[in-house]
Amino acid sequence: MTEKAADVPKKIRHRMNRRQFVQTIVSLGIAGTVVSFLSLLMSLLPSAGAGEEEGQVDNVFKYGPDKGTWYSDKSGTDVKLEDFDQVGKGAGVLWRGRYPAIVIRVDESKLQGATATNGLIALAASCTHLCCIATWHLDRPNEDVLFCRCHDGAFDPYNIVKDVMLNGAEYTGAKVIAGPPPRAAPIIPIEITDGKVAGVASDLGLYDFCG
Amino acid sequence: MERSQELPATSDSTISVGESVMSSRTKRLYDWFDKRINISPLIAEAQRSINFALPSTHTRQNRSKIFWFGYPFYYAGSILAFLAILQGITGLLLAFHYVPSAVGDPGTPTQAYTSVQNIMRSVPLGALIRGIHQWGANLLVAALVIHAFWAFFRSPYRVGREISWVLGALSLGLALAYSFSGYLLPWDQLGYWAATISVQIMRSIPVLGDLIAQILLGGTTLSPVTLVRMYFYHVSLLPVVAIVLVGAHIGLVMLQGVSEPEEVWKPEKTGQASGQKQAGPLFGPFLPQQITPVLILSLITLGIVILLGAYAVQMPGDPANRFLTPQFIAPEWYFLWAYGLLKWVGWVYEVVRFVPPATVFGIDLLSAKVIGILVAAGMFLVLVLMPVIDRGDEVRVLRRPLKTAIGVWAIGLLSTLTLYALNEILSSYLSIPIDTMNPLLGSIVIVVPLAVAVPFYVILRRHAAKASAKASAKGA
Numbered sequence: 001m002t003e004k005a006a007d008v009p010k011k012i013r014h015r016m017n018r019r020q021f022v023q024t025i026v027s028l029g030i031a032g033t034v035v036s037f038l039s040l041l042m043s044l045l046p047s048a049g050a051g052e053e054e055g056q057v058d059n060v061f062k063y064g065p066d067k068g069t070w071y072s073d074k075s076g077t078d079v080k081l082e083d084f085d086q087v088g089k090g091a092g093v094l095w096r097g098r099y100p101a102i103v104i105r106v107d108e109s110k111l112q113g114a115t116a117t118n119g120l121i122a123l124a125a126s127c128t129h130l131c132c133i134a135t136w137h138l139d140r141p142n143e144d145v146l147f148c149r150c151h152d153g154a155f156d157p158y159n160i161v162k163d164v165m166l167n168g169a170e171y172t173g174a175k176v177i178a179g180p181p182p183r184a185a186p187i188i189p190i191e192i193t194d195g196k197v198a199g200v201a202s203d204l205g206l207y208d209f210c211g
Numbered sequence: 212m213e214r215s216q217e218l219p220a221t222s223d224s225t226i227s228v229g230e231s232v233m234s235s236r237t238k239r240l241y242d243w244f245d246k247r248i249n250i251s252p253l254i255a256e257a258q259r260s261i262n263f264a265l266p267s268t269h270t271r272q273n274r275s276k277i278f279w280f281g282y283p284f285y286y287a288g289s290i291l292a293f294l295a296i297l298q299g300i301t302g303l304l305l306a307f308h309y310v311p312s313a314v315g316d317p318g319t320p321t322q323a324y325t326s327v328q329n330i331m332r333s334v335p336l337g338a339l340i341r342g343i344h345q346w347g348a349n350l351l352v353a354a355l356v357i358h359a360f361w362a363f364f365r366s367p368y369r370v371g372r373e374i375s376w377v378l379g380a381l382s383l384g385l386a387l388a389y390s391f392s393g394y395l396l397p398w399d400q401l402g403y404w405a406a407t408i409s410v411q412i413m414r415s416i417p418v419l420g421d422l423i424a425q426i427l428l429g430g431t432t433l434s435p436v437t438l439v440r441m442y443f444y445h446v447s448l449l450p451v452v453a454i455v456l457v458g459a460h461i462g463l464v465m466l467q468g469v470s471e472p473e474e475v476w477k478p479e480k481t482g483q484a485s486g487q488k489q490a491g492p493l494f495g496p497f498l499p500q501q502i503t504p505v506l507i508l509s510l511i512t513l514g515i516v517i518l519l520g521a522y523a524v525q526m527p528g529d530p531a532n533r534f535l536t537p538q539f540i541a542p543e544w545y546f547l548w549a550y551g552l553l554k555w556v557g558w559v560y561e562v563v564r565f566v567p568p569a570t571v572f573g574i575d576l577l578s579a580k581v582i583g584i585l586v587a588a589g590m591f592l593v594l595v596l597m598p599v600i601d602r603g604d605e606v607r608v609l610r611r612p613l614k615t616a617i618g619v620w621a622i623g624l625l626s627t628l629t630l631y632a633l634n635e636i637l638s639s640y641l642s643i644p645i646d647t648m649n650p651l652l653g654s655i656v657i658v659v660p661l662a663v664a665v666p667f668y669v670i671l672r673r674h675a676a677k678a679s680a681k682a683s684a685k686g687a
Contacts, residue, residue, distance in 0.1 A: 044426045046436070065318055065535045100534050130411035130580065131432070132404065132536040139538070149536050150408060151554050151579075152635075180557035180579035210411070210432060 057096045059191075059198040061103055061122065064092035066138060079103055079197040081118055088144060090136035092125060095199045099207045100125040101188055102136045102146055103197060104157055113160030114172060114187060121157060122188040122199055123174050124207050129153050129181040131210035146174060146185055153179030160187060171206050260465070286508050287358035292461060293509040294351040295453070297516065301344040302446065308334050311442035313398045313435040318532035323398040323438060327527050342520025348390055350516060352545045355386055359594075364618050366606045368598035372467060378460040380595040385453055387545075392445040394543060398438060403531035405542045406441075407433055408550075415580045433533070539636060548625045551632030551656075553583045558631075558653045610675045616668035623660030631656055 016024070061079035063071045071083070071091045079093050090104035102125045108116050123146060125134045132150035140147045146155040155174035162172055163184040173184030186207060189200040233241060245251050308330050312322035320328070330337040359379070368376040395406040414420040414431055421431055429436035528537070542550050556579035559565075593600065601614065608615050630637070631652045638648040 041426070044429070046425055046430045065532060094534055129578075130408045132408070132540070133534060135536075149538060150404075150540055151550075151557060153557070178557075178561060180553060180560070182578040182580075 057201075059096065059201055060196045061093040061095055061101065061199060062097075064094050064100060066092045066135065069138065081120070081192055081195050081197055084120060087119075088137075092133070092135060092138075093122075095122075095188060095207075096201065096204075099188075100133045101199070102134065102157075103190075104136060106157060110158050111160070112158060113162075117190040118192055120190055120192075120197060121160075122190050122197070123155070123157060124186045124188060126207070126210040127151075127153055127181055128176075128183045128185060128209065129179070134185065145177065148179065148181065151180050153181040155181070155185040160184075165206055165209060167205065167209075169203065169206060171203075284357060284361040286504065287354045287361060288464075289505040290508055290512050291351060291354045291358055292457070293505070293512060294347050294354060294516075295457065297347050297513070298344060298351065299450070301340050301347065304340050305330060305344060306446055308337065309396065309442075311396070311439050313438040313531070317534050318530060320530045321398050321435075323396065324527060324530045327397040327399075331524075331526060338524055339517070339521055342524030343516050344520075345524060346516050346519040348393065349544075350512065352386060352390065355383060356545070359383060360618065360622065363594075363597075364608050364615060366597075366601065366611070366614070369601070369604055369606050372463070373598035375460060375463045375467070376598055377595055378456055378463070380591075380597075382453075382456050382460060383594070384591065385449065385456060389445065389449055389453075390543060390545070392441040392449070395433075395438065395441050396445065397527040398531045399527040400529045400531055400535075400537045401540070402527075403433060403533070404536055404540050405546075406437075407533075408540075408542070410437075412553075412580050412584060415578070416584055417581065433531075541632065541636075544629070547632040548628040549583060549587055551628035551630070552586060553579050554634065555628060555631050555653060555656055556582050558649055562650075562653070609671060610678060612668050612671035612675055615671055616664045619667050620660045620664035623663045624656070627652075627656040627659050 062076055063074040063079060065075050066072065069091070070089075074083075079091065083089075083091070084103070084105035087105055087107045090102055093101050093103050095101045101122050103120055103122045105119050106116050106121055108119060111121070114121065125146065126132075127134050127148040127150065129148065129151055132148050134146040134148045134153070134155065136146060137144075138147070139149055140154075143154070144157065146157060148154070154177050156177045157174045159175040159177075160172050161175045161184055162170060164170055165183070165186075171184075171186050173186040175184050176182075188207070189202065191198050191200050308326060310322040310326040315321040327341075330341050332338075334340075362376070362379065391406070391409060395402045410424055410428060410431070410433060413427075414424045416423060424431050427440065429440050541547060560579065605611055634645065634648050634652055637643075637652070638645045641648075643651075
């Protein structure tokens with residue numbers, strides 16, 4: 001097996017001998033195989049189509065699961081305009097089965113930057129900070145703010161301002177007045193049909209920042 | 212390493228593969244195996260290594276001085292190892308009964324949730340096993356914190372233990388990954404929301420956040436997919452990593468010996484001490500002398516864990532509901548400082564009326580969460596890279612004013628941030644309004660660590676100056 005330099009004809013000036021050639025080929029082959037196997041890590045990415053909505057989705061808000069509130073026993077039922085009989089009354093609701101929101105009856109004369117629909121406004125309740133669900137009058141009964149329990153963030157529903165979502169989309173929402181949330185809580189336009197309160201699904205990407 | 216030379220060679224020559232202790236039947240069985248797979252050399256090597264006195268011990272020089280004060284710290288590492296084994300055993304038993312499925316409507320019990328309930332209620336001794344696993348994890352982190360700070364102050368990486376140090380620092384990350392994945396498994400409200408917050412924090416890692424979340428968790432929010440992945444990490448991937456990392460970490464202790472007190476490292480003292488004193492009775496060969504205190508402490512730890520597990524086990528809370536954040540939400544105690552940091556940065560912004568710009572370079576660079584990530588990642592990086600950052604050969608705690616003061620400051624900061632994380636709970640418990648509580652705790656975070664660290668620095672500096680003056684006087 002030993003190679004003698006004398007055996008190799010001098011005019012063939014190989015830069016590598018046969019052993020080195022095989023070593024190189026084998027190493028490259030192993031490296032290539034390992035690298036190509038890395039592409040299998042693609043399978044760890046979420047599969048396309050997972051989590052997409054199917055069929056017709058109801059735009060009407062449904063009362064949320066908060067306990068110990070005036071709407072606790074209505075949980076899961078349609079949100080009705082007549083339930084919001086006084087200024088300041090608000091409820092945690094679910095929109096399209098996946099977006100938590102807050103519907104509030106506001107004092108329209110104090111509302112800045114937006115107009116209410118029949119006295120109501122709706123705001124996405126997933127905190128723009130870390131996606132905890134903000135509440136209305138539950139943790140801070142005396143303050144008219146959307147309050148986030150996780151890191152004490154607060155949004156002012158009377159002060160609707162322009163903001164930019166992380167994906168660059170411009171929108172309007174309730175201004176951050178306390179805590180760490182980086183941007184306003186997006187407003188959900190409302191329409192009222194047959195006394196039921198529904199959200200207008202225009203740009204769902206705005207509410208998907210937690211999904 | 213020079214110090215290993217000064218030790219008397221321990222019983223290398225006297226090892227013969229146990230002919231005297233084996234009965235003839237055992238001997239025949241042994242021979243049967245030995246003929247086929249030639250195990251004699253392996254056995255001899257194993258015997259040699261367990262009879263091998265670890266290269267050096269701290270008690271040889273300062274037995275009386277360090278005995279009561281030092282031991283709990285020196286042995287935090289072995290308690291850690293014991294608890295890790297205990298976690299392995301109890302985890303294995305729990306894995307027989309746990310079902311990693313989170314399919315179901317929000318707020319209703321999923322299979323994961325009911326299987327944990329089942330472990331608690333109907334599996335024989337299930338509650339005890341889960342209790343031990345739960346408390347074992349907590350004590351493990353506690354021992355890890357002690358072990359890490361002890362090592363930090365004593366700067367072992369300055370005397371040839373850099374590899375050990377880096378492996379240990381990485382194991383710290385490993386333990387946190389274990390606890391993060393384990394906390395989510397019951398799929399209850401507390402675990403769900405603690406994980407949600409962590410995931411959203413992970414997502415705000417500049418540029419790569421969403422990709423990391425998608426690869427690690429199968430999406431940018433928690434879903435049944437996430438639970439399966441967490442379960443896989445917890446029971447399959449992390450154990451392999453742990454065996455490699457921690458195995459190497461402990462293996463290095465076997466090779467390099469138990470880290471010695473600083474005096475031994477002063478060359479003038481090493482010369483004087485060598486060969487004069489014999490290893491004390493606690494520090495002869497690894498088996499049985501060195502392992503004895505480890506076993507005693509392990510049994511005490513086992514007793515504590517069993518007691519806690521039997522009487523203080525936590526039932527899972529309400530089933531996870533992604534539409535309802537529980538009123539009081541807090542991560543486990545060892546993540547509280549990070550939670551407090553997020554809240555505290557928010558409070559500081561409020562006080563100085565700073566509104567972070569929505570995006571800088573397309574990311575929330577100045578938002579509290581990104582600041583939090585950068586601080587935490589920076590701290591971890593500094594910890595891993597200590598051998599590179601902190602060079603020199605002085606390892607004595609009292610002779611290194613700046614480093615010791617920084618360590619004290621870090622302890623102060625972590626504790627006060629932990630306190631800040633509990634602001635809501637403290638305010639309702641002490642009935643101090645939150646608007647008074649926040650400024651109070653917020654300023655404590657700034658003041659207390661400095662108030663402790665600065666005097667420390669001043670006093671130690673004076674001490675170090677005096678000591679070096681004395682040394683140079685002696686030298687002259």
